[in-house]
Amino acid sequence: MGRPRPCATGLLAWALANAGCSGDDVLYGPPGGLSGKMLPQPTLSGGGPPPAGTGAMVDASPVVDAGPAPAVDASPCAVSWSTQIFVSMTATGKWKCGDSSCHGGFQSPKVTTDPRATYAAFAAFTMTPPAPAIPFVLAGSTTPGQSGIECNLSSAACGAEMPLTQTGAHALTASDVTTLDTWVRCGAPNN
Numbered sequence: 204m205g206r207p208r209p210c211a212t213g214l215l216a217w218a219l220a221n222a223g224c225s226g227d228d229v230l231y232g233p234p235g236g237l238s239g240k241m242l243p244q245p246t247l248s249g250g251g252p253p254p255a256g257t258g259a260m261v262d263a264s265p266v267v268d269a270g271p272a273p274a275v276d277a278s279p280c281a282v283s284w285s286t287q288i289f290v291s292m293t294a295t296g297k298w299k300c301g302d303s304s305c306h307g308g309f310q311s312p313k314v315t316t317d318p319r320a321t322y323a324a325f326a327a328f329t330m331t332p333p334a335p336a337i338p339f340v341l342a343g344s345t346t347p348g349q350s351g352i353e354c355n356l357s358s359a360a361c362g363a364e365m366p367l368t369q370t371g372a373h374a375l376t377a378s379d380v381t382t383l384d385t386w387v388r389c390g391a392p393n394n
Contacts (some may be wrong), residue, residue: 226331239329241247273335279389279391280386282382282383282385283388289321291379293314299366299372300366300372305366311328319393326339326340326341326342332352334354334355337349337351338351345387347388350391356379
């Protein structure tokens with residue numbers, strides 16, 4: 204390999220020389236990417252190219268337009284997991300599911316102080332007999348019978364009805380059941 208032609212002086216010259224700087228047209232991009240293509244010259248806000256010797260950098264990385272970022276848990280549901288259902292389940296909530304003697308202790312699915320982590324635990328948990336072997340929360344399903352949470356919190360058909368009131372928790376009211384049912388029928392969003 205021959206010695207590269209100098210194209211600058213000092214440290215910049217060394218860097219460019221080691222990068223293969225030459226007076227010829229320079230090809231940019233990774234192998235198979237922009238190989239063999241000349242990049243368009245950058246323009247200033249006035250529309251013209253930058254003055255020679257300004258050191259204007261050209262970003263040769265590909266631009267991928269993936270469209271708008273998907274909305275996270277963008278649900279039109281009138282009931283909120285994090286502000287209506289989850290808060291009732293915390294250790295200090297009215298249902299006390301997150302108490303250390305219940306799902307805040309050794310009993311699955313775990314209720315933590317984080318609504319997202321608790322939701323993930325509920326979605327990953329499959330109920331066990333005598334309850335039907337269905338997910339505790341089946342995200343996206345609008346059919347109450349496909350998620351065990353409503354059955355478990357509002358009837359004895361899925362084992363012992365929760366919450367256990369002997370630990371100081373309050374049983375679900377008719378309004379609580381309606382709120383839970385509305386949320387499940389929205390697809391149980393992590394909202």
